[in-house]
Amino acid sequence: MISRFGRLPLRSRLALLTAAAMAVAIAVAAISCWLITRDQLMREFDRSLMQAEVPSTLPEVIRTVGCEEERPPGLADELNTDRTTAQIVLADGSACWLQGEHTIPVTETDRAIAARGGPRTEVVHDVTSDGTxxxxxxxxxxxxVNRQPAAISLARPLSEVTDPLGTLALVLTLVAGGGVLGAGAIGLGVARAGLRPVERLTHTVEHIARTEDLAVEIPVEGDDEIARLSRSFNAMTAALATSQERQQQLIADAGHELRTPLTSLRTNIELLARSEESGRELPPGQRRELLESVTAQMTELAALIGDLQELSRPDAAPDKAQLEVVALDEIAGRAVRRVRLRAPEVRIDAELAPWFVRAEPAALERAVVNLLDNAVKFSPAGSRVEVRLGRDGLLRVRDHGPGIPEAELPHVFERFWRSPSARSRPGSGLGLSIVARTVQQAGGTVELRRAGGGGTEALLRLPGAPEPPPGSLAAIRGRGPGRSA
Incomplete structure (x- = not known):
């Protein structure tokens, strides 16, 4: 039954639940009304029966006239009990009818009361006669009466209470049934009106799933839960559209960047293959240059693929399990040593004060290496690059190259963006965008600016402290006050 209910449309379920709730409420109200009315009627019924008192002259009349006649004269006038049926009950079980349309069967209780005599005694009980x-x-x-102890029985039919109660029960049943049907109709109408925005949302979702058109928006009306859901859905589709656009742009830019080294690589390999096929060997110097060019292009392709893999990771914050407390000065020292091996013609001076941050070690080291690579790439041979990590956690990387024009500074962290003056140099235009994303995920900031006296200065700041937090791996290992790389 529950599984069938769960398979019903939401509109039908809401209508059934509304009708069921109304049915329960109406049933409780109807039963309460019937019970209250019954108690009130029974109290009035019992009160009227108890108020039917026997006149003080009635015993003398009974002794005088006896009970031989079918109806002793004058007794009904003395009783004056209106609709109450009355009869005299003798100790031997016989009865003398006084008034009313029916005689009441004499029970053992009546005979016992009649035979008791003595002081006034009365008892109330129910009797059934001919179905009444x-x-x-x-x-x-x-x-x-006739020298026998006697009593008087006063009786009223319970139909005076049960008949009105039966009529009331019928009326309440009809009203309750009509109320349930009305509640079902109202519930269906309310469900249709309330679910109309949900239907619009459903149609929009189905349209997007069918056409993949993320530009569709749901009209938002009011500030209720449906409006909040619609706004959230519009925000989600806008984010998906932006992500899709960025993905398409990344693919297009990656294809453009890959085309140049692949074309050059193909040309060089074709020249080497043609030389082998024709048997005409290239001059040793030209052959060496071709092989060096192929090696450089392969290295450039490998770096570009690595950068694309790094950028393909989600922009959200990394998993907390991958974060750990690391020494930024150690990471910067390793990055300096790596870049020194690649660019021995440029001098790199480093002064690194202790600074501990919570980050992903490999990604942070890659970001620092990219900053250093960018500085070395634009530094003339024989110049120097200065790396400073202060006790305030600010990492400075300063070169003495030509510098970046002010108009180009806002674009340096965009993907695949390269300065017009640097497009002839090796690189994919992804290094600084990787730096910006890594620093942002670690909760820090990074910027590039023109340095006084020429060159460019990169400023990287990460939240942290000069001492590792107690219990961390860095604190267990222990550290010195500072060092130079």
């Missing part, structure tokens, strides 16, 4: 239920009140108090 009666509530009987039997009273004794020194009455005798």
């Amino acid at each position: 239920e009666w509530r009987v009140r039997t009273i004794s108090g020194g009455l005798t």
Whole structure:
């Protein structure tokens, strides 16, 4: 049953739940009304029966006239009990009808009360006669008829209460049924009106899934939950569209960047292959230059592929499991040693004060290497690059090259962007964009600016402290006050 309900459309489920809730509420109200009415009617019924008192002259009349006649004259006038049925009950179980349309069967309780005599005694009990239920009140108090102890029974049919209650139950049932049907109709209408924005959202999602058109937006009305959902969905599609656009741009830029070294590599390899096929050997100097060019182009392709792999990682913050407390001065020292091996013609001076940060070690070292590579690439032979890591956590990398024009500084961290003056130099234009993303993921900042006296200065700042936090691996290993690389 539950599984069937779960397979129903949401609109039908809402209508059924609304109808069920209304049915429960109406049923509780109807039953409460019926029970309250029944209690009130029964109290009034019992009160009217108990108020039917026997006149003080009735015992003398009974002794005078006896009970031989079918109806002793004058007794009904003395009773004056309106709709109450009355009869005299003798100790031997016989009865003398006084008033009313029916006689009431004499029970053992009535005979016991009649035979008791003595002081006034009364008891109330129910009797069924010919399918009719009666509530009987039997009273004794020194009455005798034909020299036998006697009592008077006053009775009223319970139908005076049950008939109105039956009618009320029928009316309440009809009203409850109509209320449930009305509630179902109202619930269906409310479900349709309430789910109309959800239907629009569903149609939009289906359209996007079918056409992959991320430019479609859902109209937003109001500030309710549906409006919030619509705004969130629009924000999600906008983010997806931006991501798709960036992906397409990355593919296009990567294809453009790969085309040049691949074309040059293909040309050089074709020249070497043609020389082998024709048997005409190239001059040793030209052959050596071709092989060096092929090696350089392969190295450039490998670096470009590595950069593309780095940029293909999600822009979100890295997994916390990959973060650890590392010494930025150690990472910068290793980066300096690596770049010195690649560019021995440029002098790199480094002064590194202790500074501990929480980051991904490999990515952070790659970012520092890229900063140093960028500085070395634009430094003339015999010049120097200065690397300083202060006790405030600011890493400075300064070269003495031609510098970057002010108009080009806002673009240096864009993917595949290269200065017009640097397009003849090796590189893919991805190094600084990798630096910016790595630093941003570590919670830091990086910028490039023109240095006083010429050249370019890179400023990298990461949140951290000059001492490692207690319990970290760096704290366990222990560190000196500072060093130079």
